[in-house]
Amino acid sequence: MYFSSDNASGASQKILDAILAANGGHALPYGADDWSKAAEEKVSEVFERDCAVFLVPTGTAANALSLAAFTPPYGAVFCHEDAHVMDDECGAPEFFTAGAKLVGIEGRHGKIAPDALAQTLAAYPRGLVKQVQPATLTLSQATESGTIYTVAEIAALAEQAHRKGVAVHMDGARFANALVSLNATPAQMTWQAGVDVLSLGGTKNGAIMCEAVVFFDRDRASDFLYLRKRGGHTVSKGRFLGAQMVAWLDGGHWLDLARHANAQAQALLAGLQTVPGVRLPWLPQVNEVFAVLPGKVDKALKSAGARYYDWGGRGLDESNALRNGEVLVRMVTSFATEPEDVARFVEIAKDAV
Numbered sequence: 001m002y003f004s005s006d007n008a009s010g011a012s013q014k015i016l017d018a019i020l021a022a023n024g025g026h027a028l029p030y031g032a033d034d035w036s037k038a039a040e041e042k043v044s045e046v047f048e049r050d051c052a053v054f055l056v057p058t059g060t061a062a063n064a065l066s067l068a069a070f071t072p073p074y075g076a077v078f079c080h081e082d083a084h085v086m087d088d089e090c091g092a093p094e095f096f097t098a099g100a101k102l103v104g105i106e107g108r109h110g111k112i113a114p115d116a117l118a119q120t121l122a123a124y125p126r127g128l129v130k131q132v133q134p135a136t137l138t139l140s141q142a143t144e145s146g147t148i149y150t151v152a153e154i155a156a157l158a159e160q161a162h163r164k165g166v167a168v169h170m171d172g173a174r175f176a177n178a179l180v181s182l183n184a185t186p187a188q189m190t191w192q193a194g195v196d197v198l199s200l201g202g203t204k205n206g207a208i209m210c211e212a213v214v215f216f217d218r219d220r221a222s223d224f225l226y227l228r229k230r231g232g233h234t235v236s237k238g239r240f241l242g243a244q245m246v247a248w249l250d251g252g253h254w255l256d257l258a259r260h261a262n263a264q265a266q267a268l269l270a271g272l273q274t275v276p277g278v279r280l281p282w283l284p285q286v287n288e289v290f291a292v293l294p295g296k297v298d299k300a301l302k303s304a305g306a307r308y309y310d311w312g313g314r315g316l317d318e319s320n321a322l323r324n325g326e327v328l329v330r331m332v333t334s335f336a337t338e339p340e341d342v343a344r345f346v347e348i349a350k351d352a353v
Contacts, residue, residue, distance in 0.1 A: 001306040001341045003268075003331035005204075006174075006287060008307070011244075012206035012257060012335060018247035019208070019240055027239045031055065035242030042249045043200070043212055048187040052221035054213040054228055055241040059173045060089045061233040062199035062211040064096040067136055068231075069197065069215075069224055070167040073098040075135030076124055078161075080105055080112050082144050082314060084171060096231055101132045109282050109315055110143030114156060121164050137161040138169040141189070142178040145315050146265075146288030146330075149178075151188050158194025167220075168194055173201035176258035177286035191216035202248050206257040206335050210244040257335035261287035264333035264342055271346030276353050281320040287333045290315070293349075295325030300352035306345055308332075 002008045027033035031054075040053040056062050063085050067077050077093060079086050081104030085093050094100060105120050107113035117137070124134045139157060142148045149157070158168045170190060172178075175198070179189055190198050197220070200212040213228075215221035228234050235241055248254045265287040272278050272291050279292040290311065293301075301308075311328045313321070322328060333342075 001304070001345050003333065003345070004307040004309055006261065006332050006334035007204055009334040009336035011208045012253070014253055015207055015244050015247045018243040022239050022243035029236045029238065030234055031238035031242075033239040033242060035239040035246060037242070039212070039242040039245035042246050043214055046186050046249055047190065047214065047216070048185070049191055049216055050218065052215040052218045052224070054221070054224055055235070055238065055245060056211050056213060056228065056233045057209045057235060057241065058233070059199060059201050059203060059211050060092050061231065062201070062213050063089065063138070063169075063171055064092040065224070065227050065231055065233065066169050066197045066199055066213050067093050067100070067138065068096040068227055069221070070169065071097045071100045071135040072133070073100055074132055075100045076132040077102050077135065078105055078117070078120060078137045078166070079103070080107055080110055080140065080143065082110055083138065083140050084144060084173065085138055096227075100135065108317075109147045110140065110145030111147055111149060111153070112139065112157060114160065117157060117160055121160065121166070126165065134164055134166050136167045136169055138171055140171045140173075142174040142286040142288070145282065146284040146286050146290060147282070148181055148285045150182065151184055151193050154189065154193040154195065162194060167196045170195045170198045172198050173204055174286055175200055176205050176254045177262055180255050180258045181262060181285050190214075196220065202244060202254065204334070205248075205254060205261070207244045207248055210241050210248070212245060258287075260335050261333045261337065264337040264339065265289050267339065268331060268333060268342050268345065271342065272349065275346065275349045278349065279320065281316055281328070289331045289333075290328065291331070292320065292322065292326050292328050294353065295327065297349050297352045298327050298329065301345065301348055304348050306348070
């Protein structure tokens with residue numbers, strides 16, 4: 001019953017087979033191999049646009065280097081106040097931008113509120129020498145709360161940003177999960193809605209370690225090769241990243257993996273709704289489920305070996321405030337989540353009450 005993170009699962013068999021196939025013989029290093037070139041072509045095909053694609057091994061690198069491509073040391077990166085780049089990357093965005101300031105923006109359940117973005121942009125006028133200069137807006141899709149922006153919402157926020165000369169980055173660590181939930185195309189959810197650069201995450205969705213930084217305008221990626229190399233994320237045996245990306249995208253494999261993870265989250269949600277005393281403060285839209293558990297349920301699950309994260313009180317409004325020993329927890333399903341584990345988790349919760 002591993003629901004702590006979709007990073008806890010291994011890799012899909014198709015991706016493992018692709019890595020083994022790429023292992024034979026010799027290949028040019030540092031991304032000059034045929035697999036990496038095929039990955040770049042495959043990403044462009046999937047997004048219906050000639051993209052500049054750079055493979056990196058971690059999501060933190062993808063996010064931080066993407067932001068560095070658009071943000072000077074004296075710049076501002078606008079993000080949700082609970083965004084992953086704000087709370088979970090140990091200052092990497094600040095480090096790789098050589099000192100840019102992250103500016104948190106409020107919004108319910110992980111989504112930046114349009115009015116709050118407008119107010120924040122107005123508070124950072126361009127040319128005011130005493131302040132950092134507006135540079136980049138980053139949107140998490142899906143968010144830290146398991147919610148997603150609609151295509152129209154992405155477009156509206158991007159339009160606000162572009163009007164102020166601010167580039168738009170998307171943190172797509174769970175991009176595939178959001179995509180299948182929206183039933184949109186990759187193009188619709190990114191460049192057609194105004195996204196300039198995407199961190200496309202494969203690691204949480206079946207890869208061993210593989211992310212792609214995707215620029216939708218090649219001219220804006222002219223210096224990224226040097227940023228990636230200077231940052232220590234140009235992998236010498238790049239063919240193994242390329243092999244993962246090609247296998248992941250081929251035949252819609254990435255979408256099938258995401259659909260399974262999302263479906264198990266919905267099954268978990270449906271089961272928890274039948275447990276007396278369990279409260280769902282908001283409904284999941286991808287593979288993350290947040291629930292307020294009575295203390296005895298939490299104890300019983302942990303005693304049985306269930307793994308998930310205590311979430312403090314983040315995102316709870318007054319109507320859902322914790323009381324009487326309750327805890328807010330996050331449970332994440334993955335492509336490898338077994339229906340039997342979901343059923344057992346719910347059964348233990350029921351037995352506890």
